[in-house]
Amino acid sequence: MRNVDAAGLGIGDDYPPRIMGVLNVSKESPYKPSVFDDAGEAAEYVDRELIDEGADIVDVGLESANKKFEVLSAEDELDRLDTAIEVVESVSGDAVFSIETRYHEVAEAALDANFDMVNDICGFADPKMPEVCDARDAAVAKMASPPDLERPGAVEDVDDIYEALKLNGITDKTIVDPAFGGWSEAKTLEDDRETFERLREFRGFGQPILVSINRKNFLRDVAGRSTEEALPVSLAATSMAVERGAHVVRTHDVAETRDAALIGKRFARRRVREAGDVDVEELDVTSVSEARRHVDRVGGDADAARHATTRVFELTGLDSEEKGALRAAATETTLVLVEGDDGTSLLAVGTPVAFENTATAVGGVSGALDAALERITESSR
Known part of the structure; x- marks a missing residue:
């Protein structure tokens, strides 16, 4: 897993989970506590509610990405950028400042001012975006999206999300974001839940992962909570996301999310990084x-x-003929069988290939055994 240096802030497996707090200078953004049009008030909010509470990164949004609103042009965003730059100049605390945009012109202007990184919500739909970030050695969060500057994050299927993140390549300092949330009418809560369940797959890019799951519908729906009541489900999911490999968590609830992320990191899988020269x-x-x-x-x-x-399954209720068939097949398929002293249960240990080959070898011995091995092979894929 590649670590990314974002203006001196390390992001990746070798570092603590990083918290990205949110500031909006867009009046149409739905989360009103984070919305400001006065630079001085916004700077106070950033210092008090974000940096002092533990935010490592402050993500500044120039427009709402909500599908209900018209998409601003690059020129419209640039008109709002002056306020965002003034905010950054007025903040007294120390944080990495990220500009949320879909346009390379806006990213270029922000990075040439006082911003440190980019949060591209259209996933390099603007093909010049990676060039701009690369030329300035800037970290960039790349959110999965169709190749359309007006449709951020509107990808439903997990495999398609993965492919969308490949669009126009990945820079050395890219952080991948699988895009949770209702970005399109077609995207369902089950789509988001499946993406969350398969979050580890996004480690296959070898790049750090960002998740934006704070008070999202796919979590609220599980517990039947409103947005105002949804902090506990967000924190539970934050710990799970970090344990599954997320490195940056974008949130409006900075202090609480930080604590939940640290728990997830503490109980995540230990990964050996150095062994002498290898x-x-x-x-x-x-x-x-x-x-x-x-x-x-x-x-x-x-x-x-x-x-x-390797998967481990416990089977109970097998008769002697069924056990005998499994023992015979195991000698040929590398499946490992562990039988209990009481003779009622049996542990089967092996790779998906071993289970598939075993199912073929013992097929027809009994309908019950066939059904059990079919269920095992399905869940092993």
């Missing part, structure tokens, strides 16, 4: 699809992913 990293892989992302990244044979994970 760097060693244990990849965070729990499924075939997660393994496949890493295999693709190094240009390997996709079938190797089916050998990359």
